[in-house]
Amino acid sequence: MPTPTPTRRPHIGGNWKMNLTLDAARSLAAALRDGVAGATQDRVDVTVFPAMPHLAAVADTLKGSPIAVGAQNAYFQPDGAFTGETSLSMLSDLGVASVLVGHSERRHVLGESDALVNEKVLAALEAGLDVTLAIGEKLEQRENGRTDAVNAGQLALGLAGVPAERLARVTVAYEPVWAIGTGRTASPEDAQAAHAAIRRALVSLYGADAAAGVRIQYGGSMKPGNAGDLLAGADVDGGLIGGAALQSTDFLAIVSAAA
Numbered sequence: 001m002p003t004p005t006p007t008r009r010p011h012i013g014g015n016w017k018m019n020l021t022l023d024a025a026r027s028l029a030a031a032l033r034d035g036v037a038g039a040t041q042d043r044v045d046v047t048v049f050p051a052m053p054h055l056a057a058v059a060d061t062l063k064g065s066p067i068a069v070g071a072q073n074a075y076f077q078p079d080g081a082f083t084g085e086t087s088l089s090m091l092s093d094l095g096v097a098s099v100l101v102g103h104s105e106r107r108h109v110l111g112e113s114d115a116l117v118n119e120k121v122l123a124a125l126e127a128g129l130d131v132t133l134a135i136g137e138k139l140e141q142r143e144n145g146r147t148d149a150v151n152a153g154q155l156a157l158g159l160a161g162v163p164a165e166r167l168a169r170v171t172v173a174y175e176p177v178w179a180i181g182t183g184r185t186a187s188p189e190d191a192q193a194a195h196a197a198i199r200r201a202l203v204s205l206y207g208a209d210a211a212a213g214v215r216i217q218y219g220g221s222m223k224p225g226n227a228g229d230l231l232a233g234a235d236v237d238g239g240l241i242g243g244a245a246l247q248s249t250d251f252l253a254i255v256s257a258a259a
């Protein structure tokens, strides 16, 4: 069981990606709502990120529950001719409290740049939403010893212009790209080492006090069987879960492991 510092309450995110039918999303949300026990909810923040068309139904299902609803993406402009995009105010209207920005699938499948990630981070914070900023190295970058440099670079570019007083609304998700959806996980030692380096990068950007308060999640094939070991790292403050977030029992087991 992790020992969170007083200022860092564990944060578990469930990224449902482009999965589930509307009915299945509603059912999963209801199971999570009913399964997050009082003792657990007092000790862990939980956010789920359903697909865009399911946001309203999931937000409705989770109304009054401690589980927050986040969007997997948003555009930074307030309105206009941006076909297919969704504004932050549209999301707020649905009861969405946070946005996931910079996920590796958006960076590497859909070609989002660090500059676009930064625009989204700034706009989401300005709009009053929380942000989960995902960063992480590719396999060849890790093999070339560039893990910490890649993460520090994505972090600095993603947070450019974010003032220290807004940092508390940012959760960083460290997701080694080679571990996402592959069944391969970073070892607990490698995850902790990467998280510690990310925190050092935050210290250099914002100073020790602000950096100490930032939650850094691990993402990449986290499951009930490995969550406890991964979450035991001193700088591992939660998880961003993909595949295992689609089964309520698995996700709730991970939430319990973080509590």
Ligand SMILES: O=C[C@H](O)COP(=O)(O)O
Pocket (backbone or CB within 6 Å): 015, 103, 175, 179, 180, 181, 182, 183, 219, 220, 221, 222, 240, 241, 242, 243, 244
């Ligand atoms: O956002 C979640 C991550 O991409 C992790 O996905 P995964 O748990 O399926 O590896």
